[in-house]
Amino acid sequence: MNDITLITGANKGIGRETARRLHEAGHTVVIGARDPERGQAAADELGVAFVQLDVTDQASVDAAARHITDEHGRLDVLVNNAGITGVFASIERVTADDAQQVLDTNLLGVIRVTNAFVPLLEQSASPRIVNVSSGVSSLHDTIENGYFDWHTVPPLYAMSKTALNMLTLKYSRALPSMRVNAADPGYTRTDLNGGEGAHDVTEGTDEIVRLATIAADGPTGTVSNSQGILPW
Template sequence: MTTTLITGANKGLGYETARRLIEAGHTVWMGARDAERGKKAADELGGRFVQLDVTNDETVAQAAQTITDADGLDVLINNAGIHGTITDADELTAADAAEVYETNVVSVVRMINAFVPVLRASRTPTIVNVSSGMGSFGTVLNPERIESQLIMPLYQSSKSAVTMLTVQYAKALPEMRVNAADPGFTQTDFNEGHGHFTVTEGTDAIVELATRNGSGPTGTFIDRDGTMPF
């Protein structure tokens, strides 16, 4: 049986990914900062709750130990993320940038550092980083794409960094499958329910990458329709 950990799993894309993977037969650890919300979400779906704040070294280390002591881990899904302060670009501050990058970028490094030793014991070690077309040069410069109509310097650049981290970790960890997923413009509370895709459609690429059983390409960036431009 495949064991998967999803960060930010108590709502939105993380919750729906957990639901679908549990349905597919995975044992799913649902990570969340808030214990009450996380336990409630896990109870609803039949998942396992683990308290996990991706910006906090101690809780990440504790979660890694808990999962190591249980079943180990086959799939790590780095889903937790924030859009940060929404304001005019020239009003953004260094503190705003630090907040977004700590959650969206630094925490990917923190999670991979903590969980690679656990994943190395798996026969099918897999890392899925939830990135975004908002961080793709190919989409933000394409006037036919909605991503080109939005100006969110911190969020968009942080997702560019996530995609590059994915490529670099794929090269550094050739024994693992390390890929990035773009959910697309999905209806979640992250964007106040706006979006072209349902939350189920938004998790298609994530679920696809998480269910390849350690096979397939590595260092790629996909959405529900296939390969995405970097």
């Protein structure tokens, strides 16, 4: 039986490449995206299904959950990939509204989507949730590697991913029958960083794909990259 897999924010970048790779691995992939035209175009090019899904809109999330319920009756893999960088500004110059925008997508969006799809994941024999985090979320690495230049690491983005790591841990304990982990793609060339980065999206999706395909007795409550567990 093929795994049914939903990937949010998957019309481009890391989400799209994850969709391509999991589709090639035999998953029945559904990509979610805010923009119906771009999302459907990406789905058509990849040969996968599309559902309109705006992670900041509860009605959109609920409609997507109903659609997948009607089409498939279960979900085996949820990849919470949708995310934004937010403003590039020093932390003392950002506003609460700036922070709210980033958290609404990168953190609250994960809560909206995950909670809406838990009933479908519970119908799976081997449910997996992968939250796309970042190495800049690590308190240890921020200090050791000096991730303090806001031109390179937007503070609000880093903060939102640190919170996502804790959310991942909390879900792993609240949902013991599921494998809930976070993946750090590393410094990947995408639109999110203006095409900068140390590697391409294929390498950047290695850990996401690994965690999306782990066995039912695999790890849970971890944050990792392709080198191993990320020091928090």
